[in-house]
Amino acid sequence: MSVSADSLKAWEGFWADAPEGEGAVFWDAPPALAAQLHLPLFADHFQAGLPLVDVGCGNGTQTRYLAGRYRGVHGVDLSAAAVERARSADPAGRAGYEQADAADEAAMERLHGRLGDCDVYLRGVLHQAPEPDRPRIVRGIAALTGGRGRVFAVELAEAAKPVLMGLAQRPQGPPAKLLPVLTHGIVPGEVSDAALPRLFREAGLTVLADGELPLATTEFEADGSRLALPSKWLVAGHVTVAQVV
Template identity: 60%
Template sequence: MSVTNRYREAWEGFWRDAPEGEGAVIWDAEPALTAERHLALFAPHLADPRLPLVDLGCGSGTQTRFLAGRFDRVLGADLSAAAVELARRSDPGERAAYERLDATDPAAVRALRDRIGDANVYVRGVIHQSEPADRRPVAEAVATLLGDRGRAFLVELSEAAKGVLGGLAGGPAGPPPKLRPVLAHGLAPAEVADAAFDDLLHAAGLTVLASGELPLSTTEYTPGGERIELPAHWVAVAPDGARRS
């Protein structure tokens, strides 16, 4: 199984057209508002922080580069080859490694796991933008990458974010400039119901260690100058049967 061609092409087109520079993409907020906050929540649940860290769905690599300063070995992985190339160009000091990975391809995920061993995993906003048939395979990819010792931290938009995005898109002036490319490329954020998320993780063989609510900061602003934040939830997970840290 692998991700649908339409979905892959949508992401390739999005990242191929994306302007360079931190903050150019709507969800590319500075790490102080994203990965740094997430790491503070994730750190207490890491069984072994010395394991490699995989930033699954790394996009342009902004969060990957931050995480590379906190872990010994960090790999940014993304479905889009254009995103991977952008991440590499944005990291001239090669603080992290980057590679293309279709997380719905079990063989490719197992090959990565065999190559790097057990890993900790960071996922920000991947599952809620995946097509329905791809969501469980992505969650299963996380479980595969964890092995026995890894832990994962996932941040996903709550279903309430769909209404917020719809309100922004339907405003008098139309969608905010940084939301327009997302819609133009046929990407559909906030498509997973809150009640389905825990079931999805459980079906993939993952145990929730902790969870909470934390708005997802964007790089877009309202006409009044306020930063747009979207309702989101986070979970720290371990493989089923793993000893809690």
């Protein structure tokens, strides 16, 4: 089963209308404040030689960074407009990009059939997906990791919700980069702190590490400091008895 038609329409519209260039959208933080900070959290879990798939790659900012650290990096996104942006921003072809719906388990199994077991980077995807799609996305990722791959996931924590609500309801209106997200019907949702690991366990994966850290955005506070939202992260994968012992 794929994501809803409304979700697909919202994301295509958002990326078709979004300004060009890195940092132009709300979550497109520079890699130094995103993937580079996350790398030490998953580096010891990802297996050298496996392809790495950036699920929900958007315009590919983090994908291109990861391609400088891993071989065989692929960015996939639900939106064809996002994938086109990612390709255009990577003329050297450091990574591969394609449209794919992570909630479509059959599509993820086909991708696994082409690439083999993969490590997966998942940044801020689940909390922006409708609740019924979240288990399907995680099951699709579980299919992509196979027996050897691992997934690093980072999502907004419960504590981020009141911050976002406050921004959306400001008297002067939402911040300039948050407004297009809301007007396209992409409402940053809530994945409870307890639900995040549960989604992965219910997909048959074992949580191997977890923690919390701020998730940087491209907006700034009144004092000039960068707006960062509370987030939770985890590393998960299929673990056999042999791997445990």
